[in-house]
Amino acid sequence: MKRAFVTLFRTAPVLLVILLAAGGVAAGLRLLPPAPQGDGVLQLTVLGHEGAPLTPVRAALIAALKTTNLRVAMTEWAVVDGVRIFADGVLRIECQSGGEGLGSPLFFAAREGSLPPEVTVSNTAGLRSAVAEAKPGSRILLAAGTYPGGFYFSNVRGEANLPIVIAGVDPQNPPVIQGGGNGMQFSDAAWIELRDLVFVGATGNGLNIDDGGTFETPSRQVFLHRLRISDVGPNGNRDAIKLSGVVDFRIEGCTLERWGTGGSGVDLVGCHGGIIESNVFRHGAAAASGGANGVQTKGGSRNVVVRRNRFESVGARAVNIGGSTGLEFFRPPLEPDGQHAEARDIRVEGNTFLGSTAPIAFVGVDGARVRFNTIYRPGRWAIRILQETTAPGFVACRNGQFSDNIVVFHSDEWSSGGVNIGPNTAPLTFQFTRNWWYCLDDPTRSRPVLPVTETGGVYGQSPQFRDAANGDLRLEPGSPALGFGAEALPQ
Numbered sequence: 001m002k003r004a005f006v007t008l009f010r011t012a013p014v015l016l017v018i019l020l021a022a023g024g025v026a027a028g029l030r031l032l033p034p035a036p037q038g039d040g041v042l043q044l045t046v047l048g049h050e051g052a053p054l055t056p057v058r059a060a061l062i063a064a065l066k067t068t069n070l071r072v073a074m075t076e077w078a079v080v081d082g083v084r085i086f087a088d089g090v091l092r093i094e095c096q097s098g099g100e101g102l103g104s105p106l107f108f109a110a111r112e113g114s115l116p117p118e119v120t121v122s123n124t125a126g127l128r129s130a131v132a133e134a135k136p137g138s139r140i141l142l143a144a145g146t147y148p149g150g151f152y153f154s155n156v157r158g159e160a161n162l163p164i165v166i167a168g169v170d171p172q173n174p175p176v177i178q179g180g181g182n183g184m185q186f187s188d189a190a191w192i193e194l195r196d197l198v199f200v201g202a203t204g205n206g207l208n209i210d211d212g213g214t215f216e217t218p219s220r221q222v223f224l225h226r227l228r229i230s231d232v233g234p235n236g237n238r239d240a241i242k243l244s245g246v247v248d249f250r251i252e253g254c255t256l257e258r259w260g261t262g263g264s265g266v267d268l269v270g271c272h273g274g275i276i277e278s279n280v281f282r283h284g285a286a287a288a289s290g291g292a293n294g295v296q297t298k299g300g301s302r303n304v305v306v307r308r309n310r311f312e313s314v315g316a317r318a319v320n321i322g323g324s325t326g327l328e329f330f331r332p333p334l335e336p337d338g339q340h341a342e343a344r345d346i347r348v349e350g351n352t353f354l355g356s357t358a359p360i361a362f363v364g365v366d367g368a369r370v371r372f373n374t375i376y377r378p379g380r381w382a383i384r385i386l387q388e389t390t391a392p393g394f395v396a397c398r399n400g401q402f403s404d405n406i407v408v409f410h411s412d413e414w415s416s417g418g419v420n421i422g423p424n425t426a427p428l429t430f431q432f433t434r435n436w437w438y439c440l441d442d443p444t445r446s447r448p449v450l451p452v453t454e455t456g457g458v459y460g461q462s463p464q465f466r467d468a469a470n471g472d473l474r475l476e477p478g479s480p481a482l483g484f485g486a487e488a489l490p491q
Contacts, residue, residue, distance in 0.1 A: 120169060124148060136162035142175040142197070144168070149180025149202055154212065158191030163223065168196035171226065176200055183229070186219065187212035193223040199230075199240075206232045206259070211245030215270075215331050222249040233260030239267040244299075245331045249274040257282045262291045265314060269299035270331020277307045283314040291316050294356070298323030298342045298363075300330040306348045308489070312471070313355035317384070321346050321370075322363035322397070324388035338393035341366035348373065350489030352473055358384045358420065360402070362430075367399040372489040374473050375407045376465075377440075380415045382407045382448065387424040398426035403433040406463050406485035407448070410440045417449020427451035436484045438462055458484075 121127045122143040128151070130140045136159040158164040168174035176198045177183045183199035185208040186192065199206040206229035211218045222243070229240040238260025243249060249271065256265040256279065265281040268274070281294040292315030297304050311318040322342035327334060334340055342364035353359035353375045360370050361384040375382055387397045409418065418437075421427050432454040439446040443460040463481035466472045475481055482488070 127151070131156060131164075131166070134158075134164045136164065136191070139165045139167070141167055141169045144170055144173040144175055146176045146178050149177045149183040149199065151177070151180070151184040152182070152187075153185070153189070154187045156186055156189045156192055158221075160191065160221075163191040163193045163221070165193040165195065166197070167194070171196040174198050174226075174228070179203070182206070182208040185209070186222075188214065188217065189219045189222060191221040193225065194227060195225045196227075198228045199232075201231050202238075203233065204238060205242040205263075206230075206240045206256075208239075208242045208244075209246055210243070211331070215245060215333055218245040218247045218272075218331065219243075220247040220249075222246055224249075224251045225253055227254040228256075229254070229259075230257040232258070233263060234258065236260050236262055238263040240265045242267045242269075243271050243274075244269040244329075246271045247273055251276045252278055254279045255282075256280070258284060259292065264293040264296040264320070266295045267293075268295075268297045268301045268304065269325060269329055271297070271299075271301045271304065272331075273303045275305045275307065276309065277305070279309045280312070281309065281314045281318070282312045293320040293323075294318040296320040296323050297346050299325035300332065300334075300341075301343045301346070303345045304343075304347070306346070306351065308350040308486070309352075311351065311353045311356065311359065316357045317361040317363075318353050318356040318359040319348050319351070319370075320361045320363055321348065321368045321400075322361075322365040322386075322388075324364070327391060334393070336393070340389075340391075340394045342389055342394075343368065347371075350486050352376075352486050353378070354471060354473070355379060358382065360384070361386060362397050362400045363387070364389045364394065364397050365400065366395050366397075369401045369403075371401070371403045371405065372484070372486060373405045374485040374487075375405060375409075376468060376473055377408065377410055377413060378418075379413055381420045382409065382418045384420040384422070385425050385427050385430065385451070386420075386422040390424055396424055396426040398429040400430045401433070402430070402435060404435065404484055404488065406436045406438075406481055408438045408440060408463065408465075408468070411442050411445055414439070414445075419448060419450055421451060431455075432457070434458075434484070436461070436463055436481050 118139040118141065119130050120141040120143060121130050122145065124147055127140070127142060127147070131153050134140060134156060156164055174196045179201045181202065181204040183202040183206045187210050189209060207227070209219055209222055224241065232238050232240050240256040240259040241251065251266060259265055266276055276295060283292055294311045294314035295306050306319055325342060344366050346365060346368040348360065348370045349372050351373045353373065355377060357379040358381040359375045359378050360382065362368060363386045383402065385397055385400070407418070428451060430452060432450050432452060434456040435454065436458045437446045437448055438461060446460040461480055463485065464476040464479040466474045466476055475485065475487060
């Protein structure tokens, strides 16, 4: 990738800023009039085309601006008067400085590197063709409408800072992928982004991304943003989003509803280095006691963060940290030296849980941290500590941490003191620190039965939610529980 550079010329009465990328053409950059910041410093705002924020591609191309006292803004849009685009492909703007000692006029110019084509498609054949021809940096925009599911794509590969993007044209009216075994499946993918798409009624998985069975070459750099996936299965082990052998991924701002009775909203098998953040999971009250999960991390998954999500009645285990995986499906493949675990180094933080049989389940995991979550009325337990994979070489479920959480429950829905411990586990290796426990109908019964002594726990005081009956679990401004739960997660 060709590098951009910035040259600053300070002359009286003109200040000239030039951003060049060899071989580039102007492709919709906008420059706002510079704003004086004092001491001769100017703030220059560079914006994307057609009212949209700058893409990662364009942001990378203008990154050199960050080496100056000028600031790149990528989130706002405004119409600029006085912009002129010349035949040389350079966008220019002239304005008066209004700044002391800078003189007038001020002249700015910017040029960005050439980009792969952006294509809009409106039918199944067009989508398949566009994906087949996509190059690093391509943007494929899918028009509003309904498309039959069952898409399969292999080796769709962008590059670092040049992802291949598949997105709806209009985020307010996203295209619908209807039905299919998998609504859409990608194998051996790299640097791809899916945005503003709806998947409905797949009989297998809503969205499936895997490594094609080649464990040495995982799919990587997968970004899923503002997807809506619903009514998958409806029975059996059917997932809204299934990732197998995916490295460096992000699932953000998605809404996942009603997946298979034994499936998961997000199911991870052998996935590493991912973030699942700011999503909504809903499975329905009727399925609250079923075998489904909200998020499941298993099969050797590692370094995954589940952060600031909302889980509403998602089944047996809202977050299943670990699970049970056929040995042949572990990524990477199991080595003969032992010390195996379904998952390691998982963080579950800043989430809100309503219902579920057990919001948190540690299942064959070696090291997981659950902190700053708000848990409201679990159906039976707050926590389960289990071991489902007992093959030789697997460690007992161990080294879990549970801290700074708020747990509110009703005694009729509370079993075994709120913690279920299964055989072949190591509960004495767990740590419980600074959690807030409250029994709604009998505060004297608020203390849980934990496998080890808790440090700094609070028992029997209402956290004072704003409107728990209607699902608002934010704390009142004067709550004694400020500093605990989802709202207190450090930035």
